[in-house]
Each structure stands twice: as C-alpha cells, then as structure tokens.
Amino acid sequence: TQLLEQSPQFLSIQEGENLTVYCNSSSVFSSLQWYRQEPGEGPVLLVTVVTGGEVKKLKRLTFQFGDARKDSSLHITAAQPGDTGLYLCAGAKYTGNQFYFGTGTSLTVIP
Amino acid sequence: DSGVTQTPKHLITATGQRVTLRCSPRSGDLSVYWYQQSLDQGLQFLIQYYNGEERAKGNILERFSAQQFPDLHSELNLSSLELGDSALYFCASSVQSRGNTEAFFGQGTRLTVV
Numbered sequence A: 001t002q003l004l005e006q007s008p009q010f011l012s013i014q015e016g017e018n019l020t021v022y023c024n025s026s027s028v029f030s031s032l033q034w035y036r037q038e039p040g041e042g043p044v045l046l047v048t049v050v051t052g053g054e055v056k057k058l059k060r061l062t063f064q065f066g067d068a069r070k071d072s073s074l075h076i077t078a079a080q081p082g083d084t085g086l087y088l089c090a091g092a093k094y095t096g097n098q099f100y101f102g103t104g105t106s107l108t109v110i111p
Numbered sequence B: 001d002s003g004v005t006q007t008p009k010h011l012i013t014a015t016g017q018r019v020t021l022r023c024s025p026r027s028g029d030l031s032v033y034w035y036q037q038s039l040d041q042g043l044q045f046l047i048q049y050y051n052g053e054e055r056a057k058g059n060i061l062e063r064f065s066a067q068q069f070p071d072l073h074s075e076l077n078l079s080s081l082e083l084g085d086s087a088l089y090f091c092a093s094s095v096q097s098r099g100n101t102e103a104f105f106g107q108g109t110r111l112t113v114v
Helices: none
Strands: A005-007 A010-014 A019-024 A031-037 A044-049 A055-058 A061-065 A071-076 A085-092 A099-101 A105-110 B005-007 B010-013 B019-024 B031-038 B042-050 B053-057 B064-068 B074-078 B087-094 B109-113
Touching: A005 A085, A010 A019, A019 A105, A031 A071, A044 A055, A044 A061, A071 A085, A099 B042, B005 B087, B010 B019, B019 B087, B019 B109, B031 B074, B042 B064, B042 B074, B074 B087
Parallel strands: A010 A105, B010 B109
Antiparallel strands: A005 A019, A019 A071, A031 A044, A031 A085, A055 A061, A061 A071, A085 A099, A085 A105, B005 B019, B019 B074, B031 B042, B031 B087, B042 B053, B064 B074, B087 B109
16 A cells, blocks of 8 residues: 555646646655656656645646645646656655655656 | 666566666765666665665565665665566665655666566
C-alpha cells in the first residue's frame, strides 16, 4: 500500500489546456516535494513545500501544500508538449529517514 | 545535472549472476538513498545510508545489500539475479539524514537480467 496516492494515474491533454494533479495521504508530512521524470532518466526536483497552506509558483506550475500537511496539488496552466513526463510527489516525515513517493501521474501533452 | 553520478548506465547480465551498482553523491551530501523502479511497481525505496551507517530499510530483498564508504560513495550489490530484478535502479543523495529535506537523483542504472 502506497502512503501517497496520486490522481489521475494517466492524463492526456491538448497543448494549451490546464490540468491539476493531486497527491493525497492520511499521513502528515513535514515537507513535500514534486519531481518530474522523463523516460530513462532520474526524477528531477521541481519544488519543495514545507508550510501548511503554502503556495509556490514556478512559471506555469503552481504547487499547493494542504493546510493539514496531508495532501498537495500541482496545477499546470497552458500545458506545453515539454511538460510531458511522469510527475511524482514525495513526502518527508518529521521522524524517520525516508522519502515516501507517490504512485505517479503520467502526463502527455499533445501538440 | 543533479551532481549525483551513477555507474554503469546500462547493465545486461544473466540470471544467477551478481552485479554491483555504484553511486557518488553530490558534494557535501552525507545521505544516500537507493530506489528500484519497474514498470508495474513505481519507485520503491530500498535502503538509506547516512555518513557510512545504515539508517533506513525499505523493501530490499535479502539477495541485495548495500554499503556506504568513507568517501561517501555507495554501492548496491545484487546477487543471485532473477528475471524480475530487471529494473531501473536510482541513487539519490541529500544533505541531512532526516527526511525533511530534498533528494537529488542520479541518472539511474538500467539493469536487464536475461
């Protein structure tokens, strides 16, 4: 059983559309990271959110950490083909030494 | 470039064999994590070392072992390989031991067991 569940699992949209990816858990995390992974490559860190309710913007990407620090969302505005990839959320707990990765969302943006 | 170096990039070996995957963390990072990623399993945590000591263990098989050396590089040893061990193996490093920090990933080693 995954500690972090992501939805949707797969997403295929047209260039220019908006989308939101969700990362949910029943556990509380001290911080949450979002990564993007391209086929055959390692995950690349996009952002870290550490405060409940925090919103961070990275160009067309908006990340939000839930008030209760149990969930997060990633919103992409005007998606581009270069946004195609596997998006992974990962949570870190206050104690322990692991990053708990989500189930992943595979995004395809069609030109 | 994340600063984390993994070698080799690709590895093809036969069932029953043993292989060693190597990881050099980012300069200054004391913590190294190993992950396995296969198509149907997602990113699975295997094991973590901090400054030479094992700190956390995940779904790591008994046939697998790892260590972190005084220069902080780490090796993941996979023995008695089975077809199902074919996967991408990633190493990540971070500055701190506790999980409330960021991890940076290497490019991975693609292991194919035939």
